[in-house]
Amino acid sequence: MESRIERLCIEKGLKMTGQRRTIARVLSEPGDHPDVEELYRRAAALDARISIATVYRTVRLLEEQGILEKRDFGGGRARYEPTEHGHHHHLIDIDSGRVIEFEEEAHEQLLREIAARLGFELVSARLELFGRRADTQSAISRPAATRADATSVGEPSAAPGQASLRHRGAAR
Amino acid sequence: MESRIERLCIEKGLKMTGQRRTIARVLSEPGDHPDVEELYRRAAALDARISIATVYRTVRLLEEQGILEKRDFGGGRARYEPTEHGHHHHLIDIDSGRVIEFEEEAHEQLLREIAARLGFELVSARLELFGRRADTQSAISRPAATRADATSVGEPSAAPGQASLRHRGAAR
DNA sequence: GTATTTGCAAAACCTTTGCTCGGCT
DNA sequence: AGCCGAGCAAAGGTTTTGCAAATAC
Numbered sequence: 001m002e003s004r005i006e007r008l009c010i011e012k013g014l015k016m017t018g019q020r021r022t023i024a025r026v027l028s029e030p031g032d033h034p035d036v037e038e039l040y041r042r043a044a045a046l047d048a049r050i051s052i053a054t055v056y057r058t059v060r061l062l063e064e065q066g067i068l069e070k071r072d073f074g075g076g077r078a079r080y081e082p083t084e085h086g087h088h089h090h091l092i093d094i095d096s097g098r099v100i101e102f103e104e105e106a107h108e109q110l111l112r113e114i115a116a117r118l119g120f121e122l123v124s125a126r127l128e129l130f131g132r133r134a135d136t137q138s139a140i141s142r143p144a145a146t147r148a149d150a151t152s153v154g155e156p157s158a159a160p161g162q163a164s165l166r167h168r169g170a171a172r
Numbered sequence: 173m174e175s176r177i178e179r180l181c182i183e184k185g186l187k188m189t190g191q192r193r194t195i196a197r198v199l200s201e202p203g204d205h206p207d208v209e210e211l212y213r214r215a216a217a218l219d220a221r222i223s224i225a226t227v228y229r230t231v232r233l234l235e236e237q238g239i240l241e242k243r244d245f246g247g248g249r250a251r252y253e254p255t256e257h258g259h260h261h262h263l264i265d266i267d268s269g270r271v272i273e274f275e276e277e278a279h280e281q282l283l284r285e286i287a288a289r290l291g292f293e294l295v296s297a298r299l300e301l302f303g304r305r306a307d308t309q310s311a312i313s314r315p316a317a318t319r320a321d322a323t324s325v326g327e328p329s330a331a332p333g334q335a336s337l338r339h340r341g342a343a344r
Numbered sequence: 345g346t347a348t349t350t351g352c353a354a355a356a357c358c359t360t361t362g363c364t365c366g367g368c369t
Numbered sequence: 370a371g372c373c374g375a376g377c378a379a380a381g382g383t384t385t386t387g388c389a390a391a392t393a394c
Contacts, residue, residue, distance in 0.1 A: 036358085053378095054375055057374080076357075094295055107286070115303045120303030120304060120306060121303055121304050129287050130295045131295050132292060133293075134292060189348090189392070223351050224384095225384090226349080226351075228383095229385090232385090
């Protein structure tokens with residue numbers, strides 16, 4: 001069976017080697033933001049004949065093709081997610097590290113206005129919210145104009161603002 | 173004479189060595205987002221007896237004390253700026269790498285609402301706009317509710333969105 | 345006087361790359 | 370058959386760290 005990313009690769013005319021197919025499959029797992037190490041671990045589990053250099057080369061290739069986007073949530077490692085058409089942003093749960101995606105029409109418009117006011121044409125934007133679960137039951141409240149996919153992700157490490165949480169002595 | 177950052181260090185009870193004083197002074201230059209290398213260059217110009225390891229240790233210390241904030245605008249190096257009370261955001265000129273700061277009341281409110289809708293309490297947020305100078309004369313247009321300080325900064329390297337622009341073969 | 349901080353150099357970390365071999369079309 | 374991709378290992382860049390000497394309080 002053929003993964004979504006693999007299909008995109010074929011459309012772009014990329015050669016589909018076994019390794020790329022495996023990596024494409026891993027990347028097609030929905031709602032995820034793995035770093036290269038994590039991708040490598042998952043891919044190697046499916047096919048031990050994959051080196052980390054290939055993972056690096058592949059994500060770079062896919063990024064250049066517009067199939068993937070590179071993210072930096074702090075912590076020293078780049079993380080990747082499939083490009084989607086509606087631009088979305090991220091809310092990081094500062095307690096668990098979970099990443100929640102959302103998009104907001106009203107917001108896009110406001111950003112364009114801010115840029116224009118400063119004399120710029122908006123090319124792209126990146127918005128990250130760092131928040132804490134509203135502690136009561138109220139944590140349901142239907143997303144209205146907002147689409148949200150919860151997305152469990154790596155270690156609980158996200159930093160408020162951009163303060164790094166690199167614990168002394170912890171590996172980077 | 174005593175720089176703003178130095179005063180903060182003393183309040184926090186940090187030992188003020190000559191090197192820290194120099195670095196504090198350099199960091200007190202307003203509206204700037206230098207990376208460690210740049211800090212080192214400027215500090216070394218004032219006092220040649222400073223090593224880059226000390227600069228790293230100092231910015232880390234100041235960050236842990238809440239005096240500095242670490243930023244990542246892409247390009248592989250962390251950049252630092254003094255913590256300020258009014259949260260501001262950044263617009264990066266993708267052609268020149270210049271960073272412009274702004275703040276927006278309406279925007280803060282909207283962010284809180286978005287977080288609330290997802291069931292979170294907003295702790296902090298990071299917003300970065302990547303834009304291109306509106307090419308005509310119109311580039312003046314008074315910032316209305318928006319305060320802006322232009323801030324020339326390092327090399328022209330910032331990336332749109334988070335797509336990396338690491339040119340093949342270019343140093344990281 | 346003692347605990348911290350510094351400088352230096354080496355290590356650690358993530359990422360890229362040169363080269364040779366292997367595999368896809 | 371030819372060419373592009375993969376593996377390995379070494380190099381690249383940024384940041385951290387171990388240790389002895391220097392410095393602040």
